[in-house]
Amino acid sequence: MKKIFLLITLVLFLGVAKAQSQATAEQRATAITERMHKYANFTPEQKSQVYAINLDVAQRMIQVQNQVQAGSITKEQARQQRKNLNEERETRIVAILTPQQRAMYERKKQRRMNGGDNFEATTPRMIRGR
Numbered sequence: 001m002k003k004i005f006l007l008i009t010l011v012l013f014l015g016v017a018k019a020q021s022q023a024t025a026e027q028r029a030t031a032i033t034e035r036m037h038k039y040a041n042f043t044p045e046q047k048s049q050v051y052a053i054n055l056d057v058a059q060r061m062i063q064v065q066n067q068v069q070a071g072s073i074t075k076e077q078a079r080q081q082r083k084n085l086n087e088e089r090e091t092r093i094v095a096i097l098t099p100q101q102r103a104m105y106e107r108k109k110q111r112r113m114n115g116g117d118n119f120e121a122t123t124p125r126m127i128r129g130r
Helices: 002-040 044-070 075-094 099-113 119-128
Strands: none
16 A cells, blocks of 8 residues: 555656646746846847747756756766757847847857856746745
8 A cells, every 4th residue: 555655656746847847947938038138128029939949948958957867868968968958049049139139149148158147047046946
């Protein structure tokens, strides 16, 4: 009887964890998009496109994290995949920006690289409540 109870609890836990991962991807995408919108001033169409890009990348980041936890890839492989996903995100977002928005994006990127504003690094901590 205890084994059945433990099995049911495990199944329920895994289901909840998967649902939370999906919600986290949406929360991450929303938070990143809103922070980017503050300095880039997207049009409504651009904002929906940027959100879609951020959601896609966030979901794929969670998949990478799950692969590490399952032991199917190493932490180094995950680091490289996350780096590639961030580069892909940047390429996709820059392609939909106006020249003025691109200039603002590049200035913001330089400040992040110099230890200033880092909207992507702070977003997951804010969402997780750390």
